[in-house]
Amino acid sequence: MKALLRSGNPDVARALANIVWLGLERLTQIVVAIVISGLLARYLGPGDFGKWQYANTLLLVIAPITWVCGAEILVPTIVNRAPAETGAVLGSAFVLRxxxxxxxxxxxxxxxxxxGTDPLVGLMLAGLAVTMLFREPFIGVINSWLQSLTFSKPQLIASMAAAIVKAALVYMLVRLAAGAASFGWLWALEAAAIGGALVLYYMRRHGGRLGWRFDRALFSHFTRAGTVFWLGLICMYLFLKLDRLMLAQRVPFAELGLYSAAQQLNENWIALALMLAQTIAPAFVYRVQEIPALRRNLVRLFAMTAVLMIAGAAVLDALAGFIITRVFGPNYAAAAGIFRWAVWLSVPAGIEAIGNLVVLKYQAKYVLLSKWLLALAVAFAVNLIAIPRFExxxxxxxLxxxxxxxxxxxxxxxRFRLRA
Structure with a gap:
């Protein structure tokens, strides 16, 4: 790493700078998510907390529908067009999204x-679903523009600030004994605040004007392009939430709340693997063209990820009871057993995240779709047998x-793509 810094490679320097900002943002989001989950778990109790988690699961299954014209299509389009066309590119993507x-x-x-669902789950989801109006049309479009500049700092700062304010508002509503359904609207408010901040930043960079405009040809291109990637991402997120979707059909919401409490912490831990993959990808995978060098980098990345995930999972396994009761309270002590096993999922999740970088590097969209279709089918088949027996x-x-x-x-x- 020191040798890379001394080389003055601007790509590596930007990657390392992004590691700092992305790491700070991820750390903030993880801490805020744990704090909010602890507050809501204690306030709502296992039953209603299970309904809250199920509402969030439904949102995360529905939301990928809005990911049409993803960053893998939008960012290269911005980069390859003249600056004068940026308004047309962003405006057309905005209309579609x-x-x-x-x-x-x-x-x-x-x-x-x-x-279609439990009444309280529906009321919670009604507020949460409003986030879809802001996440992809505003935040996603402007974040793609920031990615094209290799400058994600404004979006990360806005996300951190909004997350901290959201945590304070959750605490206030808990103190005011607000109804369980009201919390979902805070997530909508957070998304609106981030979207508004990014729009103001974009306008400030463009002389106080938004300047977005609709272009029929670009709109048609965005509608057609990236469909396979889009379907692959939908399958991926459905796979990640399939456990709670199927478990909710077999167990009471109180038991689902215990399972979701354990998985809430575990998913924040697994997010570190994804963060690691995202931050090292540009310098050590995407921009490496020589096959031998890429193979060496991948071996090192697989080994580093495996060691990190195994070491972290071992520590979390040992501290499972302490962590669960400290975060969620004594009513969730039974979730410790689930958490103790769940943390080891970070090992295959981390290995998969590193391997996925090669799929993305070569834009192997059909491989991506086939992979998550297979994972979804395998998980569904195993769940059909295992959940009735072991819940x-x-x-x-x-999973x-x-x-x-x-x-x-x-x-x-x-093995196929990097063969000698």
Whole structure:
């Protein structure tokens, strides 16, 4: 690492700078998520907390629908077009994403009104779903522009500030004994605040004007392009939430709350693997063209990730009881057993995240789609057998099987793509 710094490589320097900012933002988000989860778990109790987690799971299954025209399409388009065309690129992407987001929100509200889920879950989801109007149309579009400049700092600062304010507002509502359904609207407020801040920043960089405009040809291109990537991401997020979706059909919400409490902490731990992959990808995978050098980098990255995840999982396993009761309170002590096993999912998740970098480097969209379809199918099949027998532990077996299937596809593709 020191040798890379001494070389004066600007790509490496930017990657390291992004590590600092992204690491700070991820740390803030993890701390805030744990604090908020602890507050809500103690305030709502296992039953209603299980409903809150289920509402969030439903949102995270629905939200990928709005990810049409993802960053893998939008960022290269911005980079390859003249600066004068940026307004047309962003404006066309905004129209497409906003149209899809409005449709997704309307369908979600109609489904809730038709009694598609538990009444309290529906009320919680009604507020949470409003985030779709701001996440991709505003935050996603402007963040793609920032990525094209290799300058994510404004978005990260806005996200950190909004997360801290959200935590304070959650604490205030808890102190005021607010209804359980009211908390979802804080997430909508957070998304609106971040989106508004980024719009103001963009306008400040462009002489006080937004300057976005609709271009029919670009709109058609964005509608067609990236569809396979989009479907792959939908499958990935459905796989990640399939455990709670299927578990909710077999156990009471109180038990789902215990499982979700353990998984809430575990997912923040796994997020470190994803953060590691995102920050090292540009300098050590995406921009490396020589096959032998890329293979060496991948071996080192796999080894480093495995060691980090195993060491961290061992510590969390040993401290599981202490961590669960300190964060969620004594009513959630039974979640410690789930957490103790769940943390070991970080090992296959981290290995999969590193292998996925090669799939993304070569834009292997059909590999990506096939991989997550396979992981989803494997997890579904295992869950059908394991959840009725082992409940929450069975859901963990399904997740582990899905991660292993996804990692196997990555390894097969790496062997094929990087063969001598």
């Amino acid at each position: 906003m149209g899809v987001s409005i449709a997704a929100l309307a369908l979600t509200w109609l489904w809730i009104a038709a009694g 929450g532990y069975g859901a963990l077996v399904g 582990a099987a899905g991660y292993l299937a996804a990692a196997a596809v990555n390894f097969y593709y790496i």
